[in-house]
Amino acid sequence: xxxxxxxxxxxxxxxxxxxxxxxxxxxxxxxxxxxxxxxxAAPDTLSEFQAKVMDILGMVGGGIYNAPIAWDAxxxxxxxxxxxxxxxxxxSFATFDGDRLTKLxxxxxxxxxxxxxxxxxxxxxxxxxxxxxxEGRLGERHPNLDxxxxxxxxxxxxxxxxxxRVTSAHPVPEAA
Numbered sequence: 001x002x003x004x005x006x007x008x009x010x011x012x013x014x015x016x017x018x019x020x021x022x023x024x025x026x027x028x029x030x031x032x033x034x035x036x037x038x039x040x041a042a043p044d045t046l047s048e049f050q051a052k053v054m055d056i057l058g059m060v061g062g063g064i065y066n067a068p069i070a071w072d073a074x075x076x077x078x079x080x081x082x083x084x085x086x087x088x089x090x091x092s093f094a095t096f097d098g099d100r101l102t103k104l105x106x107x108x109x110x111x112x113x114x115x116x117x118x119x120x121x122x123x124x125x126x127x128x129x130x131x132x133x134x135e136g137r138l139g140e141r142h143p144n145l146d147x148x149x150x151x152x153x154x155x156x157x158x159x160x161x162x163x164x165r166v167t168s169a170h171p172v173p174e175a176a
Contacts, residue, residue: 008058009051011065016042019071036077043076049113049131050076053083056107057127060100070124082130086120093117093125109145 019039035041046054054064061067070086093101104127108115112132120126132142143151156163 003059003063006058006063007055008064009046009054011058012051012054013044013046015065015071017044020044037075038072041076042074049081049129050083052111052113053085053129056104056111056113056129057085059107060103079128080130082114082128084126084128087125087127089123089125106145109143109148112142112144114142 016039019042023039043050057067057069058064061069068088068090070088073086075084092098093104095102104115108129112134114130114132116128118126118128133140134144135141
């Protein structure tokens, strides 16, 4: 089983519907004073962009049902065409082992979605997403993964010191 083949967006729509039913059934529960966040602001059916974001979050989070999302605080409205997702982070965002950061970046490039990571609260990030196009002005476009890699290869000279080179039969650095 791969999280890349799951329909995380469909699961999210079911969770939103359940959250809305809980809100309607609970008269004693305090509702938010604004109408931009949480289940009350969530759409009944996700847009194509919102579905892509949920799929990305599901793959990054090890299944959307496991992703450390603060569902009642997702900001569905007020971000232009975008949205912001509070993410509880007990684990790290890393590039290889625990590769959530790499997956997030690669998936957003493939979807042409701009992602910004902001601090939000103790042990929380705010993952902000905006849809972008293949072409247009800087604030309208976003490269796919191949285009981003090509631009990076143009940026960094092949002989730069940060480019890894194997210098011996044992490329693992020795401890100092």
